[in-house]
Amino acid sequence: MQSLRLRAILALLIVLVGLAYMLPSLPGVKDSALGKILPGNGINLGLDLKGGIHLTLGVDMKTAMDNNLARLGDDLKASAREQEVYILRPTVLNETEIEVTLIKAEQKDAFEGVIKDYSPFAVEQSAQLDGDKVKYVLSVPATYRSEIEKLTMDQAIKTMRNRIDQFGVAEPDIRKEQGNRIQVQLPGLKDPERAIKIIGQTAHLEFKMVDDAADLKKAQQGILAPGRELSVLLHRQPNGSYSESPIVLRKDAVLTGEYVSDAQVRLDQWNNAYVALTFNARGAKIFTDLTTDNVNKRMAIVLDGKVYSAPVIRERISGGKASITGSFTREEARDLAVVLRAGSLPAPVTILEQRAVGPSLGQESINNGIMSAMVGMAAVLGFMIIYYGFGGVVADIVLVLNIMLIMGGLAAFGATLTLPGIAGIILTIGMAVDANVIIYERIREELRRGLSAKQSVEEGYGRATLTILDANVTTVIAAIILYQFGTGPIRGFAVTLTLGIITSMFTAIFVSRILFDLYLKHRADNAKLSI
Amino acid sequence: MGLQIIKPDTNLDFIGIRKIAFIVSAVLILAGLGSLAIKGGPKYGIDFAGGMIVQVKIDKAIGVGDIKDAVEELKLPGLVVQTLGLEGDHEYLIRTSSSNITSEEVRTKINQALTDNLKAGFEIQRLEMVGPKVGADLRSQALEALFYAVLLIAVYISGRFEQRWTAAAVMAAALAGGVYGIGLLGLDMGWLILVALVITLGLCWYLKLNYALGAVVALIHDVMITVGLFSIMNKEFDLTIIAALLTIVGYSLNDTIIVFDRIRENTNAKQGKLTFGKIINLSVNQTLSRTILTSGTTLLVVLCLYVMGGSVIHDFALALLIGITVGTYSSIFVASPILYGFGPSEPRETEAEA
Numbered sequence: 001m002q003s004l005r006l007r008a009i010l011a012l013l014i015v016l017v018g019l020a021y022m023l024p025s026l027p028g029v030k031d032s033a034l035g036k037i038l039p040g041n042g043i044n045l046g047l048d049l050k051g052g053i054h055l056t057l058g059v060d061m062k063t064a065m066d067n068n069l070a071r072l073g074d075d076l077k078a079s080a081r082e083q084e085v086y087i088l089r090p091t092v093l094n095e096t097e098i099e100v101t102l103i104k105a106e107q108k109d110a111f112e113g114v115i116k117d118y119s120p121f122a123v124e125q126s127a128q129l130d131g132d133k134v135k136y137v138l139s140v141p142a143t144y145r146s147e148i149e150k151l152t153m154d155q156a157i158k159t160m161r162n163r164i165d166q167f168g169v170a171e172p173d174i175r176k177e178q179g180n181r182i183q184v185q186l187p188g189l190k191d192p193e194r195a196i197k198i199i200g201q202t203a204h205l206e207f208k209m210v211d212d213a214a215d216l217k218k219a220q221q222g223i224l225a226p227g228r229e230l231s232v233l234l235h236r237q238p239n240g241s242y243s244e245s246p247i248v249l250r251k252d253a254v255l256t257g258e259y260v261s262d263a264q265v266r267l268d269q270w271n272n273a274y275v276a277l278t279f280n281a282r283g284a285k286i287f288t289d290l291t292t293d294n295v296n297k298r299m300a301i302v303l304d305g306k307v308y309s310a311p312v313i314r315e316r317i318s319g320g321k322a323s324i325t326g327s328f329t330r331e332e333a334r335d336l337a338v339v340l341r342a343g344s345l346p347a348p349v350t351i352l353e354q355r356a357v358g359p360s361l362g363q364e365s366i367n368n369g370i371m372s373a374m375v376g377m378a379a380v381l382g383f384m385i386i387y388y389g390f391g392g393v394v395a396d397i398v399l400v401l402n403i404m405l406i407m408g409g410l411a412a413f414g415a416t417l418t419l420p421g422i423a424g425i426i427l428t429i430g431m432a433v434d435a436n437v438i439i440y441e442r443i444r445e446e447l448r449r450g451l452s453a454k455q456s457v458e459e460g461y462g463r464a465t466l467t468i469l470d471a472n473v474t475t476v477i478a479a480i481i482l483y484q485f486g487t488g489p490i491r492g493f494a495v496t497l498t499l500g501i502i503t504s505m506f507t508a509i510f511v512s513r514i515l516f517d518l519y520l521k522h523r524a525d526n527a528k529l530s531i
Numbered sequence: 532m533g534l535q536i537i538k539p540d541t542n543l544d545f546i547g548i549r550k551i552a553f554i555v556s557a558v559l560i561l562a563g564l565g566s567l568a569i570k571g572g573p574k575y576g577i578d579f580a581g582g583m584i585v586q587v588k589i590d591k592a593i594g595v596g597d598i599k600d601a602v603e604e605l606k607l608p609g610l611v612v613q614t615l616g617l618e619g620d621h622e623y624l625i626r627t628s629s630s631n632i633t634s635e636e637v638r639t640k641i642n643q644a645l646t647d648n649l650k651a652g653f654e655i656q657r658l659e660m661v662g663p664k665v666g667a668d669l670r671s672q673a674l675e676a677l678f679y680a681v682l683l684i685a686v687y688i689s690g691r692f693e694q695r696w697t698a699a700a701v702m703a704a705a706l707a708g709g710v711y712g713i714g715l716l717g718l719d720m721g722w723l724i725l726v727a728l729v730i731t732l733g734l735c736w737y738l739k740l741n742y743a744l745g746a747v748v749a750l751i752h753d754v755m756i757t758v759g760l761f762s763i764m765n766k767e768f769d770l771t772i773i774a775a776l777l778t779i780v781g782y783s784l785n786d787t788i789i790v791f792d793r794i795r796e797n798t799n800a801k802q803g804k805l806t807f808g809k810i811i812n813l814s815v816n817q818t819l820s821r822t823i824l825t826s827g828t829t830l831l832v833v834l835c836l837y838v839m840g841g842s843v844i845h846d847f848a849l850a851l852l853i854g855i856t857v858g859t860y861s862s863i864f865v866a867s868p869i870l871y872g873f874g875p876s877e878p879r880e881t882e883a884e885a
Contacts, residue, residue, distance in 0.1 A: 048843070056665060058662075058664075179668075192634075192658070193634070193635040193638065196634070196635070350662075351634075351660070351662070352661075352662040352664060352665045353660065353661045353662060353665045354634055354658070354659065354660040354661075355657075355658075355659045355660075356634075356657065356658045356659070357656070357657045358654070358655065358656045358657060360654065360656060361586070361588075361656035361657055361843075364841060365841050365843060365844075368839055368840050368841035368844075369840060369841070369844070371839050372832075372835040372836045372838070372839035372840045373832075373835075375835045375839060376831060376832030376834075376835035376836065377832070379831050379832070379835070380828045380831060380832060383827075383828065383831070384828075386534060387534045387824070419841075419843055419844055420771055420774055420844070420847065422844075423836055423840070423844055423847060423848070423851075426832050426833070426835070426836050426840075427778065427829070427832065427833065427851070429828075429832050430825075430828050430829030430830070430831065430832040430833065431782070431785075431825070431829055433824075433825065433828050434785075434821075434825040434828075434829075437820075437821050437824045437825050437828075438789065438821055438825075441818075441820050441821045441824075444539075445539075445817070448539055466792075467788075467789055467792045467793075470691060470692075470788050470792060471784075471785040471786075471788045471789050471792075472785070473687060473691070474684050474687065474688075474781055474784040474785055474788060475778075475781035475782070475784075475785055477680065477683050477684055477687060477781070478680050478684070478777045478778065478780050478781035478784075479777075479781065481676050481679050481680045481683070481777065482676065482774060482777050484676070484679075485672050485673070485675060485676035485679075486676070486770070486773075486774065487669075487770075489770075489771070490770055490771070490773070490774045493774050493778075494774075497778070497781075
């Protein structure tokens with residue numbers, strides 16, 4: 001009893017802190033003078049309430065690994081050539097192995113030295129072929145693979161972040177999920193398809209020489225000279241769609257998007273949009289040499305395996321500038337410039353999961369949620385007063401405090417309020433009175449046994465507290481598991497449920513006891529208790 | 532003193548009518564299982580089955596058939612059109628099982644088809660696509676969540692309730708071992724959970740953890756009835772329904788524990804004076820007011836959620852409505868009679884007899 005003042009001060013402090021965090025969530029308060037001195041920015045709304053897009057993207061690790069091995073193989077070939085050891089173009093066997101053929105058997109030792117010095121490969125097996133050739137199967141260690149996976153994921157996330165930043169979305173959330181998955185959340189975005197296109201485009205840019213001497217008919221039947229490949233050239237139609245025609249390219253890319261330092265949208269004299277590229281120093285030199293050596297030949301600009309244009313090189317181009325024309329719309333050109341500036345994804349991605357909620361549905365959900373919470377709460381508040389009299393008033397006061405503390409808690413911990421989260425709060429309203437009901441029923445029993453009001457309150461709280469703790473722990477267990485296994489909105493539900501249980505214990509056991517003690521403090525021992 | 536619904540001297544014989552209660556429960560569970568069997572398992576929403584849904588809100592009342600006709604020409608694979616939420620909402624779900632077309636195509640096509648064929652204003656409010664791989668992952672995650680919830684709660688009750696943490700630890704270890712062993716056989720997650728539940732129940736029975744046994748049986752009972760009724764009503768299972776089921780698990784136990792707590796208290800206080808059946812009856816009657824009041828207020832707010840919460844939350848609220856009703860019933864008519872059937876399971880009592 002003597003600690004009543006202390007308890008009251010403590011409760012008041014906690015309530016004030018809760019209030020300070022809660023208030024900025026109310027419309028109007030955040031931008032007012034009061035809002036500026038209060039901590040926090042109010043409650044984060046989930047995508048289901050704000051509207052926006054939730055994406056889960058899967059990174060194609062097999063392709064990433066294949067690309068990586070192919071590049072390693074090319075590097076190995078180049079390193080060997082510097083030592084005057086000659087091998088045929090390596091082929092990728094699977095995600096950990098490549099096959100290379102050494103042309104002269106007497107260079108075996110020299111070649112194995114090159115492998116050791118310049119690559120992560122180890123010789124898996126080698127076999128002498130007819131003539132003078134040796135066939136090698138080379139493999140990378142398992143640790144190398146996991147390292148590449150990690151690098152690929154990090155690079156993919158970084159690239160996506162760069163692209164989204166340029167796209168101008170407030171508070172995007174991009175994170176790595178288990179199993180080579182990336183989760184992207186874009187709140188408040190109205191045009192989901194365009195965002196998906198920008199995020200998901202691999203944007204692998206290559207410049208390749210066109211083989212105009214090749215026979216297109218034969219190429220389409222699959223007859224190609226070595227080092228050549230069949231591709232498609234896109235032609236834009238007046239209605240915006242593309243038609244395709246076949247084109248034969250040299251396989252080796254003469255220049256890639258890695259050397260691009262900037263990409264901008266420009267308009268030509270007919271007001272058609274095109275993308276102007278600027279190469280970095282190294283790229284500019286390669287481009288100059290390339291155009292010098294290939295005047296009057298065609299060079300294809302290949303993006304993700306499709307040829308957007310194949311202009312004829314009229315003269316040597318120095319200064320490191322090139323352009324991609326393809327009569328894009330301005331929006332298309334802008335999006336292309338964005339993805340080229342941000343760099344290419346290290347591997348293709350596929351959209352595994354997509355949830356897009358329109359802003360109007362979000363607003364409607366908030367309104368419905370708040371409306372049902374209000375009505376539900378009003379019904380419970382009224383019922384408690386009718387049923388318990390003074391006790392009901394106390395229960396109602398702490399219930400309102402409880403809701404306030406949940407909102408304050410959500411804001412303070414930076415948790416996200418989702419639609420199921422609102423349901424969690426509403427459920428908490430129902431369950432929060434449980435603690436008070438347990439206590440009050442106990443007090444009634446003690447009163448019936450003939451104890452005084454003060455003794456009954458003491459006994460009631462004492463006996464009920466452990467029961468309440470026991471009962472709530474199981475709900476918390478369920479909530480923690482929900483948090484652990486759930487995603488997005490489900491987690492929001494788990495958070496509000498847990499928070500609701502903790503705050504309801506504080507308000508229904510601790511604060512309501514203070515109110516009872518205050519009420520009984522100056523009353524005679526034989527006073528009646530309205531409960 | 533305020534109002535009273537249950538008079539303090541009420542003494543209903545709950546144990547006496549346990550057979551009727553068991554029949555009621557058995558009928559409900561069998562009906563649900565029967566429905567599941569006929570329909571070939573639960574009806575999964577796109578969260579678990581994969582596919583695409585488009586939620587459309589229309590300005591005026593219009594039949595499901597009309598909407599179906601409007602989008603029929605698109606020849607979307609596995610096309611299903613259903614209403615969402617309450618009557619007056621005019622909200623519909625267009626669902627397709629396709630994974631070959633992009634969400635962009637679906638959005639523009641549906642937009643076009645509705646503009647052409649529907650003489651009413653509409654708005655595409657939501658589009659969700661879940662790939663088959665993610666769907667399968669979400670399904671096993673959800674089952675895992677239910678499984679761990681039951682496991683942890685059984686362990687907690689045994690430990691906290693009967694002061695037998697050692698027995699609880701034995702049970703946890705045996706369960707983990709058993710489940711790991713079955714996992715090696717590469718069985719489906721559904722079987723894994725079934726086996727885990729059988730192990731849990733078997734261990735509770737063998738170790739005489741009768742409070743835990745009663746509570747776990749009651750919560751399995753509640754989840755089975757809710758799942759069964761959802762199947763009978765042709766409702767789909769998605770992630771929010773799993774959240775509702777876990778909430779029901781929490782709520783059902785909450786209710787059961789409060790009754791059990793009183794039984795334990797009365798057993799200690801009135802040992803030798805009353806039979807165990809009388810103690811249980813007394814305890815259930817003493818806590819009856821609280822049980823009805825709390826369930827009443829909770830149902831009241833969930834009902835508000837059901838009626839006014841909007842289309843997205845509708846089925847979630849329905850699951851809670853069913854679950855809370857069944858959970859309240861089970862703590863009185865299922866959990867306590869099972870505890871009665873197996874005895875108070877106080878270790879010192881068995882030692883005294885021995």
